[in-house]
Amino acid sequence: MKRIAILLSLSLLAGCASVQPPAAPTPLFADARFAPPSEQVGADDLFTLSPAMRSYLNSQAFGRQLRQHGQRQGLVHALYSKNDLMLEYESARTRTAAQTFADRSGNCLSLVIMTAAFAKELGMPIRFRSVDVDSTWSRTAGLYLASAHVNISIGSRREAGMRSTDQDDMLLVDFIPQSEAQRIRARELEEEEIVALYLNNRAAEMLVHERLDDAYWWARAAVDKRPGMVPALNTLAVIYDRHGDRALAEQTYRAALEREPENVMVLRNLQPVLAAQGKHAEAQALAQRIAAIEPFPPYHYFDKGMVALREGDYGKARELFEREVKRAPYNDEFRFWLGVSHLKLGDIKDAREQIAKALDTSTRQEMRQVYSAKLAHLRRTGTATGTLIR
Template identity: 45%
Template sequence: MDVKASGVKTWRILGIGLAGLLLAACAGAPPRTGGNPMFLDDRFAPPSEPIGASDLFALSPAMEDYLATEIASRQRSSARQHALVDALYSSAQLKLEYDSTVTRNAAEAFDARSGNCLSLVLMTAAFAKELGLQVQYQVVFSEQAASRSDGIVYLSNHINLTLRPTAPEGRLVNLANEPLTVDFIPAEGQGRQRARVVREATIVAMYLNNKAAESLRARRLDDAYWWARAAIEQDPGFLTAQNTLSVIYRRRGHLAEAEQLLRNAVELEPGNAVPMSNLSRLLKASGRTDEAARLDERLRRIEAVPPFHYFDIGLQAMAEKKYELARQNFEKEVERAATHHEFHAWLAAALFELGEVDAARRHLQIALENSTTPADQALYESRLEALRPRQRTLR
């Protein structure tokens, strides 16, 4: 574990694919929200454990005591974020260990003194919230770790978090209180990596989806269903959970429903290789080899292109005022990541320059709805306002 401070792991599944995160705790099955056609509650038994995440960031009495003693004592000589990281990860007393096998909530990770990257991020965030720090989560674009179990390939994404101090209105923030990124992989292995900020709702969904993946690995399909269901309800835009649910459906024999989930994911993100790969496998298993072959050809093209490849081409095209070229490349990135706000914002800028104001407005609205920071939200709101008087620029 390295504290530069930056990273976390979340489960995904390929080969029949998936990924995971959270929901409100309850003793039995989660309450039915009624009418969502992707859910098959009557075909799965009630869960054997509480399903939810209402206590995900809750501090246990032991954590409150550690906060009042170890962390508070370090605050006398260090900024809050540095005091927190030092107390958690530099203390000989705590001795945290990395454990990739189980996803724990904040209190469980502290009690066990171990956790996977997501668990350690959750624990760090819980303390940070109590200290009044701002917490920002990032998914880092890096090579995915993979493992195989019972015919399923599990892919692991990397996540980190950044801690920022807050100051009362009108107060200056000391320059020593700069943002601090906390990561749990060796810094020398990171290099200069691209990352995208994600909402806390998505982090919670990742937790729930991880629990679904762990239940699936343990062959507890009923529990896996309820965890994946909770992840989807927590963040409907987190398509990884739909992919996970499709794997559960396939394992239970609900093939038509699994196929519909995968087709929905591929339609929303036609450049996302994971659901496309799973759909291809499902089609092959049902004898539809011609359609599967067409998907495989698309997969070969997608997987040959690294993250942000088309985005960087688009940015260069914008700088050279080649707006149609920019548009084409930004559209390709939107196909691969339909909820990444920056792709939509730049696509809107290219469309504006091409005179397609209505389309620009639509993509700016999508960027606003998926933005994760107040600064981005304010920026996109101002750009949407700028579209009313046509002559104002978006860039």
């Protein structure tokens, strides 16, 4: 399978100054090569409150939360407690604030956007941050998707005139323990960067569904919003590659590498594009450079583990899956197949544990349903059966 990597920003986690990246060269766009979008493309309504959101904001229940917990804690408690909205984490689609509220679910970027929309309406200062943690990889439709992390922090209305050094007075909104989140290095993001990340996510989601023309317009909007953002340039280049416009893909990858010369994701994407254009010596040299930077790419041990599993070497499969889980402990796919290897070896208790962890770490509703059903079956039977393999 051809390895194509795209960076998404899907996780809610909430600095230093943000630096405006240099502009991308204008020849990167190729509008005439793509059909018009099938839906409205843009982010004008990204933070817009719907009538239902305004009604909730003015409700007695919401007002009670603010009175009981204070302005900032009250907002977070109202949005994220299990007793009211009952929001669910769901990573398949990046939503606007209004869509997240209506669906009562969203990935973490969507939840950041919705939180920001309510805070803005209440006059609270907000800060967006990109958090310096290892990317989480997933794979679908021939795409390797790396999930980056962003978060939000909120100040009280009376702090609206605070200086940039007042970050300690902000309330961090996060899905990881506060003590851990506060130790992680982070870079402050401007709001237009959050907008560009949203547009880039939508482009990647269009790619997953093989809607190439729509993907182009979303990626174009992301690059137009934040011309030097490497993830957006990378996504645009992937679209060109899949569209057969390899010269444009190469040009766009190189524009991204001018900003981040050691970006392995972009380098890996560029290498087959060079080979496809007959630039074999350059492609080979680039492959050697990539191997020196990252000798074992994402899914390296997992793919070998799947081969071992198919060949019936369950002990080797378990060892390889364990190595991949050690590198990416929150990847539900890795956890599930580690559970399968335990099951094949007759280790029922360990199999249950790993599949339960797959259920706990999954960010997609359909996969949570699959894991839940398989785990329930395993608990009922308590035996190793072939029906667990999907």
